[in-house]
Amino acid sequence: MTPERKFGDVILSVEHITLTFGGVLALEDVSFDIRESEIRAIIGPNGAGKSSMLNVINGFYHPQEGQIMYRGATRSKMKPHYAASHGIARTFQNIALFKGMSTLDNIMTGRNTKMKRGLFWQAIRIGPAMTEEIKHRDYVEHIIDFLEIQAIRKTPVGRLPYGMQKRVELGRALAAEPDLLLLDEPMAGMNVEEKEDMCRFILDVNEQFGTTIALIEHDMGVVMDISDRVVVLDYGKKIADGTPDEVRANQDVIDAYLGISQEEVGAVN
Amino acid sequence: MSTEGLDTFPKLLLDRAKRFGSRSAIREKDYGIWQTWNWRRVEAEVRALACGLAARGFTRGDKLAIIGDNRPRLYWGIAAAQALGGIPVPAYQDAVADEMQYVLEHAGVKFVLVEDQEQVDKVLEIQDRCPSLKEIIFDDARGLRNYDRTHLHDFEDIQQAGREFDQKNADFFEQQIAQGHGGDVAIILYTSGTTGRPKGVVLTYDNVLITARNGASFDNLTADEEVLAYLPMAWVGDHIFSYAQSYVTGFCVSCPESGATVMHDLREIGPSYFFAPPRIFENLLTSVMIRIEDAALPKRKLFDYFMRLARRVGPDILAGKEVSLVNRMAYYLGHLVVYGPLKSNMGMSRIRLAYTAGEAIGPDIFDFYRSLGINVKQLYGQTEGAVFVTLQPDGEVFPDTVGKPAPEVEIKITDNREVVYRSPGVFHSYYKNPEATRETKTEDGWVHTGDAGFFDENGHLKIIDRAKDVGKLNDGSMFAPKYIENKLKFFPHIKEAVAFGHQRDYCTAFINIDLEAVGNWAERRNLAYSSYQELASRPEVYELVQESVEKVNEDLARDPNLAASQIRRFLILHKELDADDGELTRTRKVRRNLILEKYLPLIDALYSDVQSCYVETQVTFEDGRTGKIAGDLQIRDLAAQPLMEAS
Numbered sequence: 001m002t003p004e005r006k007f008g009d010v011i012l013s014v015e016h017i018t019l020t021f022g023g024v025l026a027l028e029d030v031s032f033d034i035r036e037s038e039i040r041a042i043i044g045p046n047g048a049g050k051s052s053m054l055n056v057i058n059g060f061y062h063p064q065e066g067q068i069m070y071r072g073a074t075r076s077k078m079k080p081h082y083a084a085s086h087g088i089a090r091t092f093q094n095i096a097l098f099k100g101m102s103t104l105d106n107i108m109t110g111r112n113t114k115m116k117r118g119l120f121w122q123a124i125r126i127g128p129a130m131t132e133e134i135k136h137r138d139y140v141e142h143i144i145d146f147l148e149i150q151a152i153r154k155t156p157v158g159r160l161p162y163g164m165q166k167r168v169e170l171g172r173a174l175a176a177e178p179d180l181l182l183l184d185e186p187m188a189g190m191n192v193e194e195k196e197d198m199c200r201f202i203l204d205v206n207e208q209f210g211t212t213i214a215l216i217e218h219d220m221g222v223v224m225d226i227s228d229r230v231v232v233l234d235y236g237k238k239i240a241d242g243t244p245d246e247v248r249a250n251q252d253v254i255d256a257y258l259g260i261s262q263e264e265v266g267a268v269n
Numbered sequence: 270m271s272t273e274g275l276d277t278f279p280k281l282l283l284d285r286a287k288r289f290g291s292r293s294a295i296r297e298k299d300y301g302i303w304q305t306w307n308w309r310r311v312e313a314e315v316r317a318l319a320c321g322l323a324a325r326g327f328t329r330g331d332k333l334a335i336i337g338d339n340r341p342r343l344y345w346g347i348a349a350a351q352a353l354g355g356i357p358v359p360a361y362q363d364a365v366a367d368e369m370q371y372v373l374e375h376a377g378v379k380f381v382l383v384e385d386q387e388q389v390d391k392v393l394e395i396q397d398r399c400p401s402l403k404e405i406i407f408d409d410a411r412g413l414r415n416y417d418r419t420h421l422h423d424f425e426d427i428q429q430a431g432r433e434f435d436q437k438n439a440d441f442f443e444q445q446i447a448q449g450h451g452g453d454v455a456i457i458l459y460t461s462g463t464t465g466r467p468k469g470v471v472l473t474y475d476n477v478l479i480t481a482r483n484g485a486s487f488d489n490l491t492a493d494e495e496v497l498a499y500l501p502m503a504w505v506g507d508h509i510f511s512y513a514q515s516y517v518t519g520f521c522v523s524c525p526e527s528g529a530t531v532m533h534d535l536r537e538i539g540p541s542y543f544f545a546p547p548r549i550f551e552n553l554l555t556s557v558m559i560r561i562e563d564a565a566l567p568k569r570k571l572f573d574y575f576m577r578l579a580r581r582v583g584p585d586i587l588a589g590k591e592v593s594l595v596n597r598m599a600y601y602l603g604h605l606v607v608y609g610p611l612k613s614n615m616g617m618s619r620i621r622l623a624y625t626a627g628e629a630i631g632p633d634i635f636d637f638y639r640s641l642g643i644n645v646k647q648l649y650g651q652t653e654g655a656v657f658v659t660l661q662p663d664g665e666v667f668p669d670t671v672g673k674p675a676p677e678v679e680i681k682i683t684d685n686r687e688v689v690y691r692s693p694g695v696f697h698s699y700y701k702n703p704e705a706t707r708e709t710k711t712e713d714g715w716v717h718t719g720d721a722g723f724f725d726e727n728g729h730l731k732i733i734d735r736a737k738d739v740g741k742l743n744d745g746s747m748f749a750p751k752y753i754e755n756k757l758k759f760f761p762h763i764k765e766a767v768a769f770g771h772q773r774d775y776c777t778a779f780i781n782i783d784l785e786a787v788g789n790w791a792e793r794r795n796l797a798y799s800s801y802q803e804l805a806s807r808p809e810v811y812e813l814v815q816e817s818v819e820k821v822n823e824d825l826a827r828d829p830n831l832a833a834s835q836i837r838r839f840l841i842l843h844k845e846l847d848a849d850d851g852e853l854t855r856t857r858k859v860r861r862n863l864i865l866e867k868y869l870p871l872i873d874a875l876y877s878d879v880q881s882c883y884v885e886t887q888v889t890f891e892d893g894r895t896g897k898i899a900g901d902l903q904i905r906d907l908a909a910q911p912l913m914e915a916s
Contacts, residue, residue, distance in 0.1 A: 141300035146411075151529035153301065200412075207414055 008036025017066035044233035087179035099158035110175025163194035276451030286312035321431025329354035337384025469700030480694035481513035492519035535616035575603035583640030632668035655694030670729035740771030746833035826910035
């Protein structure tokens with residue numbers, strides 16, 4: 001559907017990342033890169049280390065070995081606040097919204113890193129603080145329009161259905177005007193219609209704002225449809241990396257997902 | 270206000286922009302804020318669009334299809350096409366591609382103005398089958414970045430080109446408008462087509478303008494009204510209320526933010542002039558009642574008390590009748606604590622005038638709104654008559670009539686009780702369908718509605734049924750099944766009813782109970798049941814239904830025309846009538862003939878002396894399998910009420 005696109009330079013690369021929790025090896029010597037304006041998927045069976053990988057990129061986990069190169073700067077570990085203030089935004093697998101707050105307020109919190117006035121000014125909310133809030137509100141309204149959630153603008157998010165909450169969370173991540181958007185299972189637990197909607201929003205974000213997107217997803221069909229390149233993890237190791245077609249044809253990937261049948265084992269023997 | 274020479278909408282627009290340029294004309298909620306255009310800006314927008322269309326080759330007589338939700342730009346599209354002497358053809362935005370293709374092809378549409386990607390995709394899909402189609406213009410560019418733009422244009426680009434065109438051809442816009450006259454075709458509106466293919470109703474400026482003016486003067490509409498445009502633009506009602514009457518009286522029309530926010534936007538705008546089909550009034554009432562059920566006991570008591578008071582005195586106060594001072598004061602207190610907040614919550618605090626039409630409205634629902642002081646009235650109209658055929662005048666509002674003939678409308682009842690009318694709004698013709706035109710409209714301008722009705726003693730028209738369904742009892746009195754069925758269905762316990770009586774001695778009926786409502790009722794009374802069939806056969810349920818039927822009979826007895834069709838015997842069916850079994854259409858209308866055949870033994874039993882009847886029916890389950898339901902059905906007898914004086 002989209003014509004052949006030119007991807008920019010590498011925006012982020014992880015090199016030889018190894019992450020352990022005590023004796024558990026979560027990631028072992030994983031390297032890959034993400035290029036500007038692409039949709040990059042990280043897939044793998046349960047416990048393959050996908051979320052851990054995202055947490056490493058985000059600075060939530062600190063790897064024992066390896067380094068992360070983001071926008072030319074190389075460092076051995078990322079820090080969440082550095083990531084947030086330098087254009088990396090994310091959503092979570094188990095929605096992490098403020099349940100009692102409205103959709104609008106939740107998305108406004110995404111503007112946090114962009115706000116210049118301090119707590120005091122924002123509290124009294126006059127003069128320049130008001131001007132600034134109006135500016136941010138305007139941006140948030142564009143996101144609300146983009147995600148078609150006008151009808152729930154004032155609804156507390158705790159009362160929204162699951163799929164809608166996911167959408168609000170995406171809205172909050174977008175509010176930070178990210179260069180790199182990390183989505184942790186954006187379509188988990190959704191019905192077909194909600195998945196289709198979410199796919200469309202992800203593609204639209206990528207197309208309209210040129211945002212680079214890295215996403216973790218379980219649903220193979222979805223991943224193959226929307227991503228430009230796919231990294232496959234299994235037991236903490238990278239087993240494949242390439243375009244959806246290449247990955248689909250990769251025997252290691254097929255084995256990891258479907259397992260090796262007895263007959264095949266027999267045939268090998 | 271002089272209307273001399275202002276015989277088309279574009280002429281009205283120029284006049285409004287000149288004389289009332291700074292008054293608000295249209296509003297839309299965008300990015301959370303109501304954006305307003307005054308008449309001067311609307312004129313500029315329409316001018317730019319019209320010139321842009323002309324620059325792309327749109328000329329007199331060309332058709333512009335308009336597809337989308339109610340958006341200011343789409344309304345401007347109507348005015349722009351009319352300014353150029355073209356014909357706007359609004360299509361239903363939720364139509365599937367095939368239906369849309371029929372309309373676009375049949376009307377010979379050359380340009381299409383659509384709202385967004387969804388509609389663009391639909392039009393692109395059918396493009397090949399619509400040879401006349403040349404250019405597509407869209408309002409919202411979202412998601413269209415990678416589309417081929419040869420014949421696909423952004424609304425703003427068209428307007429930009431239009432502004433350049435306008436600079437080079439300074440008087441073009443005015444000259445084009447000056448060429449239009451009242452007798453020209455203003456718009457083609459396609460009927461929704463419940464039976465067969467949709468028909469394109471051709472209306473002239475005179476049709477639309479004169480009826481819109483008549484309607485406005487009938488209810489003293491002013492430029493200060495507030496209207497929310499939320500019903501489909503392809504429907505004649507919206508065209509009259511949100512477009513024609515706005516141009517005629519100058520009131521401001523507000524477009525909701527999205528389909529999902531209508532109720533919210535209604536609250537924010539607080540319209541003074543409001544139109545809704547009965548369904549919407551019903552849904553609003555249901556949602557209010559559910560929330561009241563959840564409220565704390567004192568609140569519920571307060572609500573119940575004041576609603577009882579409102580039902581007793583509210584309608585009289587609204588009608589300006591005499592009400593005792595004590596009651597007036599109590600009602601005022603009720604307004605402070607219940608009615609006021611309730612109306613404000615529903616977005617109806619400022620309603621001066623509300624209309625409902627399309628189908629019969631339940632008297633309870635109707636009374637509920639009127640008792641709150643909301644002036645809901647009924648009207649009867651058709652696309653073929655540019656809406657207004659009859660209207661209820663203030664102070665003469667009844668739940669079961671549709672009012673008196675609108676200004677300049679003549680109505681006759683033919684021998685077979687069909688309602689026919691003649692008015693300035695009577696349509697020009699059905700587009701490219703002279704045969705249907707001849708069938709519906711006589712040489713001298715009378716339109717056959719296909720509806721049966723009569724005038725009651727107050728001179729109000731009562732619509733009772735489709736003319737072809739009206740029959741006669743053996744004693745020669747009229748039998749109108751749908752009228753009776755509707756009366757039965759207004760009771761919450763009755764979901765469906767089928768009345769019989771044509772060429773019989775008396776009237777009988779099949780009843781379907783509403784499983785949810787009656788089930789709920791049964792649970793509260795500790796009546797056990799395991800299935801619809803078992804619940805339907807409980808004597809307690811029969812008692813419940815019998816009470817409702819008796820009330821209907823009482824009602825019928827008040828009307829000399831219908832007193833003979835009181836229900837003398839009824840039974841509750843052992844299964845729900847279902848579209849899967851072919852008993853109902855997909856839009857839940859009763860298939861009378863099929864039921865007549867299928868349940869012949871039951872009907873025979875109703876017209877005999879037996880008190881019960883054994884029946885076995887084949888049913889189709891949702892997964893396509895079939896099964897049998899069998900059982901003995903009881904039949905209840907009722908005494909006929911004597912004819913009563915109208916109260």
